[in-house]
Structures are given as structure tokens and as C-alpha cells.
Amino acid sequence: KRVAILISGGGSNMLALVRDMGPDHPCRPVLVASNDPAASGLARAAALGIDTAAVDHRPFGRDREAFEAALTERLEAARPDIICLAGFMRILTPSFIARWEGRMLNIHPSLLPKYRGLHTHARAIEAGDAEHGVSVHEVTAELDGGPVLGQARVPVHPDDTPERLAARVLEKEHILYPMVLRRFAMGDRTPIRL
Ligand code: GRF
Numbered sequence: 001k002r003v004a005i006l007i008s009g010g011g012s013n014m015l016a017l018v019r020d021m022g023p024d025h026p027c028r029p030v031l032v033a034s035n036d037p038a039a040s041g042l043a044r045a046a047a048l049g050i051d052t053a054a055v056d057h058r059p060f061g062r063d064r065e066a067f068e069a070a071l072t073e074r075l076e077a078a079r080p081d082i083i084c085l086a087g088f089m090r091i092l093t094p095s096f097i098a099r100w101e102g103r104m105l106n107i108h109p110s111l112l113p114k115y116r117g118l119h120t121h122a123r124a125i126e127a128g129d130a131e132h133g134v135s136v137h138e139v140t141a142e143l144d145g146g147p148v149l150g151q152a153r154v155p156v157h158p159d160d161t162p163e164r165l166a167a168r169v170l171e172k173e174h175i176l177y178p179m180v181l182r183r184f185a186m187g188d189r190t191p192i193r194l
Pocket of ligand 1: 008009013014041086107108109170173
């Protein structure tokens with residue numbers, strides 16, 4: 001299976017996915033694309049010999065469709081079977097999602113359905129939750145709302161800061177996402193719970 005990975009920043013989840021896609025894996029990475037040309041994940045992907053694309057969303061202003069048309073052009077050229085959103089920070093329109101529905105995954109740093117949207121770690125601390133974590137889900141038109149394919153839990157420590165909690169969650173992301181992709185690529189949608 002051909003996998004395209006969309007990033008916006010450092011791409012640590014992209015790296016975890018790429019490193020797991022060895023010769024025994026049903027997938028191989030065919031494109032790493034970012035909405036931010038300065039995303040350091042692009043250079044990290046290129047260093048691994050993976051095709052990259054920078055499609056800056058800023059020139060398109062509020063015209064999401066125009067940005068997505070440019071992104072789609074690069075995606076179509078790579079002919080992906082699966083798209084993994086990994087730290088991708090743009091909201092996608094329902095028409096873009098419809099085009100890839102059933103073949104697009106996202107990783108979100110919360111135990112969905114809790115804390116959809118942003119600042120999830122601060123919100124978990126603020127709420128006094130004893131547990132927090134990360135979810136990998138199929139992307140549907142509902143923001144952070146598609147079927148959950150995997151979750152990993154971490155404890156919240158009393159004196160946690162959002163940064164320390166985020167770091168603890170990120171470690172689990174790098175384990176969970178590759179596990180979910182392997183299973184998803186084999187057509188198995190049984191949820192993984194770590
Ligand atoms: C991480 O906080 C992760 O929870 C979310 O995006 C952020 C950056 O991820 N998915 P990455 O290092 O760019 O993969």
C-alpha cells in the first residue's frame with residue numbers, strides 16, 4: 001500500500017511511521033507533504049529519500065478549496081492508497097475528506113471523544129483528569145470524530161504541565177500510530193488499546 005503523510009511541523013509521528021515501514025510492512029511511504037514550507041519534517045523526510053511537497057496554505061488566504069486543489073494535485077501524483085495526517089494542523093473541507101474517506105487516518109492527542117480540537121493537554125490538566133492519552137481515528141467530516149482505531153493512555157501527574165504531559169503522550173503516539181497503520185493496511189479495523 002502506498003502511504004502519503006501530511007505534516008505541519010517536526011514530523012515526529014511521520015518519522016515513527018516511516019521507520020516502521022520496513023521490508024516486512026504492507027505499506028511504503030510515497031509522499032510527505034506539508035502546508036508549511038518551513039516544516040522541519042520535510043527535510044527529515046527528504047533525508048530518508050522520501051518525495052516531499054510543500055504546499056503553502058498562506059497564499060490561498062481563506063480559500064480552503066483552492067489550497068486543497070493544490071494539495072490534491074500533489075497527492076494524486078503520488079497515487080496514495082492511504083493518507084496519514086500526522087501533526088497536520090489544517091482543517092480539511094468535507095469535499096476533500098469525502099474524496100479520501102475510508103482511506104485517511106489522523107492522530108489526535110486526547111482520549112476521544114474527550115477534548116476534540118486544540119490545547120488538549122492543558123484541558124485535561126484543568127479538568128483534573130487522572131488519565132489522558134492519544135487516539136488514532138478514521139477521518140470523517142466531523143472534526144476529530146471518525147471511528148477510533150486505537151488509543152493509548154498515560155497517567156496525569158498532579159504537578160504536570162501541558163508540556164510534560166504532551167511529551168508523555170507523544171511517546172505513546174509514536175508506538176500507537178505505526179501499530180494502527182499496520183493493522184489498517186491489512187483491512188483490520190479492530191481497535192487497539194494500549
Ligand atoms: C503532536 O503534539 C501530536 O500530538 C499532534 O501533532 C503534534 C506534533 O506532532 N498529532 P509531530 O511531531 O509533528 O508528529
